[in-house]
Amino acid sequence: MTEQKAYQDEQVFSLTLMANFVHQVVNPLNAVCGTLDNIVQGDVPVGTVKQRINASRSQIEYCVELIRNLAFLAEYTRDPVIYRQRHAGKVTVIPQVLIQAALFFQETGRKKQMKIHMVDRETQYKVNADPDLLRQVFINLFDNGVKYAHRATDIIVRTHIQKRTNDLLIEVINQSDPIPRELWEKIFEVGFRGENAQRLIASGTGLGLYICRLILSVYNGSITYSGARSSESIFTIRLPGAWA
The missing domain is CATH 1.10.287 (Helix Hairpins)
Structure with missing residues (x-):
C-alpha cells in the first residue's frame, strides 16, 4: 500500500x-x-x-x-506521556465508580427489563487510577451490555483481588449472541463493529471498547473478552496493585 x-x-x-x-x-x-x-x-x-x-x-x-x-x-x-503524568497519583474505590456508572442506565435498562447486578456491593477495593477515567470504562461496558444483551436479562458484575498477583479482577457478564472466537481481539479495535452490533443497531461509533482498553493501559491494566457459554459474554478487567 x-x-x-x-x-x-x-x-x-x-x-x-x-x-x-x-x-x-x-x-x-x-x-x-x-x-x-x-x-x-x-x-x-x-x-x-x-x-x-x-x-x-x-x-x-x-x-x-x-x-x-x-x-x-x-x-x-x-501526547500519551503527558496524559499519563497528568492522571497519575489518584485512587479509585470499587464498587463506588461501578455504582455511579450503572446509574446512567437505570431508565434504559428498565425499558428492556434489564438491571445491572453487582454480586458484592460492600467490599471496598482500591486501585491507583483516576476515578473519572475508570467510570468511563464501566459506562462504555454497561452501554454495550444494555444495547446488545438479550432483553429481560441481568448484567452481572463480579469483583475480587487475585491473591497471587494482587490484581483486581472485575468481570462484567451479560447474556447476548456469541461473538466468534476469531473476533475476540478485534472487537477492541477502533471503529470495529461486529455483525450482531450492526444488525441490532445500524449506526455506532465503534469507540467504546477501544477506549476501555486505552484507558486501562494508562494504568498498566487490561481488558479481555471471552464467551464461556453460547449465550454468555464476559469482559474481564485486570488492574494491578489493588488493596482492600
Whole structure:
C-alpha cells in the first residue's frame, strides 16, 4: 500500500467515524428536544412528565459520555506521556465508580427489563487510577451490555483481588449472541463493529471498547473478552496493585 493510499484510507476512516459519532449524539438530543416541546405544549399526560424528564436527562448524560470518549481519545493520542503524568497519583474505590456508572442506565435498562447486578456491593477495593477515567470504562461496558444483551436479562458484575498477583479482577457478564472466537481481539479495535452490533443497531461509533482498553493501559491494566457459554459474554478487567 502506497503512503498516499494509506493516508486516503485514514481520512475516509476518520470521516466515517466522525459521521457515526455525530449521528449517535444528534439522535438522542433530537429526542430530548421533542420531549421538551411536548411538555411545554401540554401534550404529555401530567402523571408521566417526571418520567419523561428523567428519560431525557438520561439521554443527555449519554451524549455527554460520548463526547467525553472523543475528548479522551483526542487528548491521549496527542501526547500519551503527558496524559499519563497528568492522571497519575489518584485512587479509585470499587464498587463506588461501578455504582455511579450503572446509574446512567437505570431508565434504559428498565425499558428492556434489564438491571445491572453487582454480586458484592460492600467490599471496598482500591486501585491507583483516576476515578473519572475508570467510570468511563464501566459506562462504555454497561452501554454495550444494555444495547446488545438479550432483553429481560441481568448484567452481572463480579469483583475480587487475585491473591497471587494482587490484581483486581472485575468481570462484567451479560447474556447476548456469541461473538466468534476469531473476533475476540478485534472487537477492541477502533471503529470495529461486529455483525450482531450492526444488525441490532445500524449506526455506532465503534469507540467504546477501544477506549476501555486505552484507558486501562494508562494504568498498566487490561481488558479481555471471552464467551464461556453460547449465550454468555464476559469482559474481564485486570488492574494491578489493588488493596482492600
